Amino acid sequence: MIVRPRKEDxxxxxxxxxxVIVGVGLLMCIPLLTSIAFAEWDTAVDFIVAISACMxxxxxxxxxxxxxxxxxxxxxxxxxxxxxFFATALGALPALLSGHAGSYLDTLFDVMSGYTTTGLYxxxxxxxxxxxxxxxxxxxxxxxxxxxxxxxxxxxxxxxAGAYKVYVGEGKDERLLPNVIQTARAIWLVxxxxxxxxxxxxxxxxxxxxxxxxRAFFHGLWVxxxxxxxxxxxPQSYNxxxxxxxxxxxxxxxxxxxGSFNFALHWAMWTGKREEIRKNVExxxxxxxxxxxxxxxxxxxxxxxxxxxAMSLFRKVFYQLVSGHTTTGxxxxxxxxxxxxxxPIGLIVTTVAMAIGASAASTGGGIKGxxxxxxxxxxxxxxxxxxxxxxxxxxxxxxxxxxxxxDDGLVRGVMTVTIAYLTLYGIGAIVGAMYGYxxxxxxxxxxxxxxxxxxxxxxxxxxxxxLLKVVYTLGMWLGRLEFMSVFALxxxxxxxxxxx
Amino acid sequence: xxxxxxxVATRRQEIIGYALGIIHESLWILVFTLxxxxxxxxAMAVFK
Amino acid sequence: xIMRNRFFPSMLLLAALFALAAAPAVAxxxxxxxxxxxxxxxxxxxxxxxDITKGLxxxxxxxxxxxxxxxxxxxRDSYAWxxxxxDAYMERNVEExxxxxxxxxxxxxxxxxxxxxxxxxxxxYKHEGSIVEIEGVFNAACKEHGGDMDIHATGLxxxxxxxxxxDPVQPWKxxxxxxxxxxxxxxxxxxRVTRNRISPHRGI
Numbered sequence: 001m002i003v004r005p006r007k008e009d010x011x012x013x014x015x016x017x018x019x020v021i022v023g024v025g026l027l028m029c030i031p032l033l034t035s036i037a038f039a040e041w042d043t044a045v046d047f048i049v050a051i052s053a054c055m056x057x058x059x060x061x062x063x064x065x066x067x068x069x070x071x072x073x074x075x076x077x078x079x080x081x082x083x084x085f086f087a088t089a090l091g092a093l094p095a096l097l098s099g100h101a102g103s104y105l106d107t108l109f110d111v112m113s114g115y116t117t118t119g120l121y122x123x124x125x126x127x128x129x130x131x132x133x134x135x136x137x138x139x140x141x142x143x144x145x146x147x148x149x150x151x152x153x154x155x156x157x158x159x160x161a162g163a164y165k166v167y168v169g170e171g172k173d174e175r176l177l178p179n180v181i182q183t184a185r186a187i188w189l190v191x192x193x194x195x196x197x198x199x200x201x202x203x204x205x206x207x208x209x210x211x212x213x214x215r216a217f218f219h220g221l222w223v224x225x226x227x228x229x230x231x232x233x234x235p236q237s238y239n240x241x242x243x244x245x246x247x248x249x250x251x252x253x254x255x256x257x258x259g260s261f262n263f264a265l266h267w268a269m270w271t272g273k274r275e276e277i278r279k280n281v282e283x284x285x286x287x288x289x290x291x292x293x294x295x296x297x298x299x300x301x302x303x304x305x306x307x308x309x310a311m312s313l314f315r316k317v318f319y320q321l322v323s324g325h326t327t328t329g330x331x332x333x334x335x336x337x338x339x340x341x342x343x344p345i346g347l348i349v350t351t352v353a354m355a356i357g358a359s360a361a362s363t364g365g366g367i368k369g370x371x372x373x374x375x376x377x378x379x380x381x382x383x384x385x386x387x388x389x390x391x392x393x394x395x396x397x398x399x400x401x402x403x404x405x406x407d408d409g410l411v412r413g414v415m416t417v418t419i420a421y422l423t424l425y426g427i428g429a430i431v432g433a434m435y436g437y438x439x440x441x442x443x444x445x446x447x448x449x450x451x452x453x454x455x456x457x458x459x460x461x462x463x464x465x466x467l468l469k470v471v472y473t474l475g476m477w478l479g480r481l482e483f484m485s486v487f488a489l490x491x492x493x494x495x496x497x498x499x500x
Numbered sequence: 501x502x503x504x505x506x507x508v509a510t511r512r513q514e515i516i517g518y519a520l521g522i523i524h525e526s527l528w529i530l531v532f533t534l535x536x537x538x539x540x541x542x543a544m545a546v547f548k
Numbered sequence: 549x550i551m552r553n554r555f556f557p558s559m560l561l562l563a564a565l566f567a568l569a570a571a572p573a574v575a576x577x578x579x580x581x582x583x584x585x586x587x588x589x590x591x592x593x594x595x596x597x598x599d600i601t602k603g604l605x606x607x608x609x610x611x612x613x614x615x616x617x618x619x620x621x622x623x624r625d626s627y628a629w630x631x632x633x634x635d636a637y638m639e640r641n642v643e644e645x646x647x648x649x650x651x652x653x654x655x656x657x658x659x660x661x662x663x664x665x666x667x668x669x670x671x672x673y674k675h676e677g678s679i680v681e682i683e684g685v686f687n688a689a690c691k692e693h694g695g696d697m698d699i700h701a702t703g704l705x706x707x708x709x710x711x712x713x714x715d716p717v718q719p720w721k722x723x724x725x726x727x728x729x730x731x732x733x734x735x736x737x738x739x740r741v742t743r744n745r746i747s748p749h750r751g752i
Contacts (some may be wrong), residue, residue, distance in 0.1 A: 040673060042643075042715045045725050052728030059735035063742055097721065099642050126544070127618045127633060127642040127652045129717075130673040193518065210622030210629070236619055236631075237652035244622075244629050244696055245655065250533065256530045270521035277528050287532060298540045304601045308686075310693030314540045334591045334697060341688065424505065462650050480738035 004499030005492065011067040013078050013492075016166065020148060022084035024091060025054030030139055031094070036131025043098065043132040050093035057090060066155050076166040077488035080149055081481055085489075088112050089147055091140060098133050100470030102462045105469055112473045115148060116480035117363055119232020119329030119454020120472065122462045127235045131218065134235050138225040144480075145229025145259070145363030150184045174264040175363040182353030190266045191228065196382075198224040198255050205248050227255040230364040232454035233328025241332045246315060251331060252324050260286070260326035260358035261368075264401055277446055281377075281398040282359040282369035289356050289372065290325050296317055297342075299350040306341050320455070325353040327364040329454025338457040344440050347457060351444045354453040355425060365452025365479050367421045371414045373398050378411045420483050424450050424475060431471050432459065450475035578610045580679060580707060583613055590647070590686055591697070607688035613699060614707055615654050616679035618671040621664045628661040632680055634730045639708075641676055644713040657682055658693065659701040669710025678710040 004138060032047040071079065086093025091114075092107035101107045106122040113120045114137055123129065123137075130253050149166050167180050176186045199221045206216030219235055226233045236242045240252055258266075265283065270277040277283055297317045307313035323330045338347055357366010381396040388394055396406045404410075437459055445459040449472040459470070478486050585593070585606055590613075595602040615632030616639075622629040636649025659682065671677030684701030687693075692700075 040715070041717045044720070045717050045721045048725045049728055051722060052725065052732045055732035056728065056735055059732065059739045062741040063735060066742065093675045102648055105552075108532055108642045125635075125637045125642050125646075127653060128637060128643070128673055128713075129670060129675075134523050170624060189518075193522065197522065210624060211620060215620060237633075238631060238654075238656070241656070241696070242619070242631070244693055244698075246694060250530075253533060254526050254529045257532075258525055261525070266521070266525070269525055270518045272517055274521070274524055277525065291536060294540060295543050298543060302544045305599060306603075306692040306694045307688060310541050310544055312542070312689065312691070316689075318536055318540070332696070336588075336591045337697065339602060340592055341593050341600055346600075428623070462648070 003495065005495055008067060008069055009075065011065040012069045012071060012075050013082065014061045014065030015067060016071060016075075016079045017082045017086060018058045020079070021054050021061075021086055021090065021356050022058035023373065024087045024148065025051045026057060026093075027139060027143055028054065028136065030138035031132045034135040035130060038131045040130045040132050043094075043130040046094045046097035047132060047136070049097060050090065053093055054090050056400045058426065059391050065371075069499075071166060074488055074492070076168060077485035078492045079166045079390050081304060081477075081485040081489040083149060084115060084477065084481065088115060091136075093113070094133060095123060098130070100126075100129060100133075105466060106462060109444070109469050109473050110137070111140060113449075113454065114233065115144035116366065116452045116476040117141050117145045117229045117231040117327070117454075118449060118452045118476045118480075119226065120449060120456055120460045120476075122460070122469070124462055126235075134218075134222060137233050138222040138231075138235075141231030142191075142195075142225035145231060146187055150187055158360065160456065175261065176264055176267040186267055186351060187263050190263060192269070194228055194255070194258065197278055198228060198251070202248065205251060206243070209243055209248065211246050222396070223252065224255060226261040227252050227328060227330065228363065230256060230259045230326050230328040230358060230362070230452070233325070234330065239332070240330045241334075249315065249332065253319065256322055256326045256328045257286075259328070260362050260364045262359040262361045262400075264361060265359065266303060267499075270403055273297055276401065279399045281373035281400050283377075285369040285373040287324070289369075290321065290353070291452065293325065293349050293353045294321050297321060297346055300345045300349070301342065304343060320350060321353050324350045324455055325356065325358075327354060327357045327366050327451050327453040331455060335456040336458045338444070338455070339441060347440045347444045350455065351447045354444075354451045355421070355452045355453065355498055356446050357453075361389065365450075367418050367451075370398075371418050374406065374411060374414045375402075375418065377406055378414075381406060416483060421450070421479070424478055428471050428475050433444070435465055435468060446472065446475060449473075450479040452476060452480050554592070568681055568721070577615070577639075577708065580614065580692060583615070585611060585613075587613075587615070587634050587655045590655065604664070604688040606686045609686055610683065611686050611699065612681065613655060613657075613686075614679060616671050617667045617677040617680050617710070618652075618654065620670050621661075623661045623664075626661055627658060629663045630659060630664055630667070631655070631658050632657055632682070633677075634697065638679060639676075641671070641713060643713050646675070655686075656696065656698045657684070658690075658698050658703050659684070659704060663701075663704040666704060667710075669712075671710070674713055676711050676713050678706055679708040681705045681707050696697050 028047055028051045032044060035043040035047060050452055088108055088111045091111040095101050095107040095110055096104055100123050102122065102124060108124055111119050138157055161284045163317050176183045202223050202339065203217045203220030204220050211219060219393045222235045234240055262282055265276055279283060294317060298313060299319060302313060307316060319332050355366060357368055358364025360368045360370045377396045377398050382393055397403045428450060429439065429443035429448030432446055441457050441459060443458045588605050595605050595606040613632065615634035618631045618633045632652035633652050633653055635653040639644050642644040667678045667680055669675050669678050682701035683703040684699045686699050688697055689695040690698050
């Protein structure tokens with residue numbers, strides 16, 4: 001039997017969703033100030049409109065939804081996915097008003113891509129976009145990487161048991177510190193420290209490469225935001241190909257990989273557990289799968305003789321694969337080059353890297369390293385069981401901050417989510433193929449969207465079919481929130497209509 | 501292994517800890533990148 | 549109500565302004581012909597379609613290519629990187645009323661830094677860059693530049709100077725903004741007032 005939600009349930013969900021959206025409105029003040037600083041008045045007005053719309057939604061729901069009740073688990077999940085939905089609908093306003101978007105759907109696609117740190121975009125004439133709008137795009141992706149709920153937790157929520165439930169609903173379940181608000185602040189401390197250092201490095205390198213100081217700083221900041229949040233947005237349509245420099249690429253690689261690490265790993269490293277980076281199941285899984293995919297891609301592209309020497313071959317292969325595997329989506333080749341220079345095998349290897357993706361509780365997406373680690377350990381366990389005497393007890397454990405023994409319930413949970421990802425990838429790839437795109441390209445593009453990577457082989461275009469835009473947008477949303485909270489939202493909708 | 505007795509770090513020690521953490525992370529990634537490069541070059545020399 | 553009364557007239561006014569602004573620019577200068585090959589063809593056209601081992605068609609060939617100089621020039625010693633966009637926004641950008649025509653598309657060009665001194669404007673939000681024609685060798689994966697796809701140019705010619713782009717604030721947006729601010733402030737007051745009415749002693 002489905003229980004119809006009571007009035008109290010609506011009130012609690014409305015109240016907290018409203019709070020998160022007020023947070024989104026406050027966040028828009030940064031691009032507003034940017035456009036004022038650059039005297040981009042038309043853009044500034046766009047942001048004032050969007051901020052007001054967020055405040056109307058936020059204050060309106062808070063005025064309507066008065067309650068003292070705390071959140072339950074299902075509320076937390078619905079608030080997380082519901083906030084993402086409304087944050088996307090309202091966050092799309094500045095891009096829509098700028099006139100650079102083909103339709104409202106296109107801007108929804110872009111903003112969902114930003115929040116989910118995907119990096120695909122449909123914005124047109126990016127090279128002539130204002131600094132204010134560029135700031136918003138990158139801020140979206142930076143904020144989305146930490147989680148918009150995390151932002152709201154940091155500034156707007158009181159510490160309650162319910163707060164933790166929204167936090168988990170956003171696909172993060174690490175407690176770095178006992179209290180969830182402290183955890184949210186610790187996540188910000190890590191991200192902002194990296195932001196400062198990363199922007200400094202990229203900015204200085206940009207100046208050495210011939211950029212003016214202001215452009216070098218803003219490009220550094222934006223590229224950092226794109227890399228750290230494993231987002232993949234960049235201020236020019238050429239993406240990081242713009243810079244033509246191995247130094248810049250190496251800095252990006254360091255930031256992308258660091259951004260793909262679990263926040264719990266960062267926190268362990270920062271608080272003195274330095275051996276964690278060698279022992280953690282996710283770093284091991286990441287380094288193993290990245291090495292394998294790099295070697296396979298290097299082997300086949302070397303045979304195809306695409307690149308003139310070992311250095312340039314490695315530079316291109318490793319950069320695109322790190323970008324794919326960390327689910328960033330930066331590229332130093334043209335989108336169509338995946339087809340015309342890398343070919344089917346290059347596409348498939350990159351697709352595998354993207355599908356596996358980054359670490360859990362990081363800014364990245366994909367199936368996640370911890371699940372790969374647990375599944376491979378479970379496989380080893382099963383094989384060992386088969387070849388051991390029946391009476392022996394075979395136990396396997398994995399290390400993530402502390403050692404955990406594998407049990408069937410854990411493996412089952414991991415397998416469920418993994419199968420959900422594979423199903424999502426499969427469905428999207430089939431939809432793409434039904435529109436007439438070659439299967440390997442359709443798979444590449446869908447995996448890129450659903451694993452929140454953002455590499456493109458050229459299917460994503462402003463004039464692609466609308467249904468495909470919708471499928472990719474849903475893929476990003478489901479992939480980022482790891483299914484459960486979106487399902488909870490759908491269930492909530494069903495319960496409102498059909499419940500008793 | 502038994503849990504070490506917790507010593508409350510001062511602000512300064514905390515910041516030094518953060519800095520060392522970042523450097524450690526970055527160096528690991530750089531070492532890995534270099535390792536991947538060497539592995540790729542060897543692989544190409546072997547297969548080509 | 550104010551909104552509705554002003555909205556359509558101001559849109560009309562705006563359209564008229566755009567038409568006025570755009571008309572002389574179009575009348576004064578003849579449109580610039582399409583590139584042959586254009587940047588899309590350079591990236592896409594293979595010797596044998598589907599066979600990457602046979603390489604890209606234009607690789608190693610000398611091409612003449614023009615486009616809007618975008619972003620900035622990045623000087624590296626005596627040479628420099630520039631980027632030329634030959635897309636739908638080469639002559640006019642969106643703020644000047646160009647129709648949306650897909651993504652930007654262009655080529656990276658490696659050229660003597662002295663030659664780039666002729667370029668007076670680089671395109672961004674407030675500028676439409678100079679349209680520059682270069683001649684040079686197209687590299688699908690440049691040996692000198694870590695496998696980058698680029699053109700090593702030997703000659704440069706300015707086809708059209710760049711210009712400053714105005715993006716005036718559109719009046720209807722201002723009215724919309726004012727109306728929304730008013731509603732937002734009203735709701736904020738309402739939120740404050742009702743909060744105290746329900747729970748006078750503990751704010752949430």
